[in-house]
Amino acid sequence: MIDNQQKALRVGIVGGTLGCIHNSFTMSTEKVFMDAAGNNTGNLAFRYAITNHIASEKIHIPWSSDPSWVREVCDLLVLPSSNQVNPGVDLANRANFVEAVDLPCLVLGLGAQAPSLKSQVKLQEGTIRYLKSIAERSHRIGVRGEYTIDILARLGIENTVVIGCPSNFINPLPTLGEVIEKKFHSVEPQRLVVTAGEIAASLKHVERKLIGWMRKYNGVYVCQAPQYFVSLARNREDEVSQEQLTKLHEYLQHRALRYLQPRSKFVNFLKQHLRVFFQADAWLEFLSTFDLSIGTRLHGNSLAIQSSIPAICIYHDSRTKELCGTLGIPHMSTNQFLAVRNISEAIELVSFDGKVFDRNRAKLLHEYKNLFLKSGIAISDRLESLARSGAVQISV
Incomplete structure (x- = not known):
């Protein structure tokens, strides 16, 4: 039974970081990427959002923490979540931790991982x-x-409610969608940021096309994973094996892309264009200097939206399609992307309506805020202000 007494709750935010990895420059990529970023720097987006939305006392709780210590220092656990409803993982150790700590929980942003929204998911017992x-x-x-x-x-x-992702509520502007719609229909983008996707055979033609666009529009290639890609973005070629470098070269190169051949040119190309971020606020600031974000990464494009620039997410599984649909992020399938001839056609295809986006965002925020309040957690002034503005939009 959850106790909702009016006392100042001590909130334990479990796992990863609080959205910012301090002194990352002193760490090996293995440490900063695996231990702190949770194998995907996109995790920083929703962890940063949640941390900044909570006004109550916050304590970072690693999954490896002693349950008895956690019970001493916390009254409630907040679990920033992503695609844990996933047949490819066994979360028995996390179940053991939650059961041993045995505190009330607030779970935010839980999603499913499957090939499509029609797929049946068979989860492991853990x-x-x-x-x-x-x-x-x-x-x-x-x-x-x-x-x-x-x-x-x-x-x-069955005690569930749709909120989308906490990263949807980073920007405090209630008319964010209208701002983005105007930018979508302004002049053709001059600077492009591409969210570097997974290294998967099904996506190689998408990535090759994106690289061509990035080069044409004075762009950068922001990576979130895998680890060796992040190492290259940090100019730490010594952390990358020749086998990994060969694999990446073969994956991204195309006969038409002469600037990626030979491999020495390819490495120089990556050093020039690859970027990675370990602090969400620095990532947001960087994105705000571009005209458009596009690619297969959900959180990379979500952060672009929050930095007030247009974004197009190219979905390729249930995870990306479900969340794009919930949040109203402009999106298209991989096949649709491969069929368009240029950025103008891509923008026309997604047909973004800013007012619809803002109303939808306000409704999701209403549910999101209620989860905090029902758990007894105080929310930040910035989130409260956005929620008040959103309530006006819903009533209109």
Whole structure:
């Protein structure tokens, strides 16, 4: 039973970082990427958002923490989440931790991972136990979309509500969508940021086309994973094996892309264009200097939206399609992207409506704020101000 007494709660934010990895320049890529960023720097986006939305006392709780210590220093656990409803992982260790700590939980941004929104998901027993353990300790679980709700319902978990992703509420401007719509229809972009995607055979033609656009529009290639890609972005070629470099070269090169051949030119090209970030606020500031973001990474494009620039996400699985649909981020399939001839056609295809985006964002924020309030967590003034503005939009 969750106690909602009016006392100042000590909130434990579990896992990863609080959205900012300090002194990252002193760390090896393995340490900063695996231990701090959780194998994907995109995780910094929603962790940064949650940290800045909570006004209550915050304590960082690693998953390896002693449960008895956690109970001493915390009254409630906040679990920033992503695609943990995933058949490819076994979360038995996390289930053990949640059960041993046995504190009330607030779960934010939980989503499913599958090839498409029509896919059946068969989860491992440890993951099922984890999901049930957090559900038993939560008023309601904040999830990414209806697809995730349906999967959880089949497990008997029904205390869920759609909130999308906390990163949707970083920017305090209630008319963010209208600002972005105007930029979508202004002059053709002069500077382009491309979110470097997964290294997957199904995406190689997408990435090759994106690199061509990036070069044409004076762009950069912002990576989130895998580790050796991040090493190259940090100019730490000594951390990358020749096998990994060869694999990446073969993946991205194309006979038409002469500037990627030979491999020495390829490495120089990466050094010139690759970027990576370990602080969400620095990432946001950097993105604000561009005209458009495009690529297959959800959080890279979500941060672009929050920095007030247009973005187009190219979806390739249930995770990206569900969250793009929930948040209203402009999106298209990989096949649609490969069919368009230029950026103008891509922008025309997504047909972004700023007012619709803002109303949808306000409705999601209403549910998001209620999760904090029902858990007894004080929210920041900035989130409260955005919520008040959003309430006006909903009533109009």
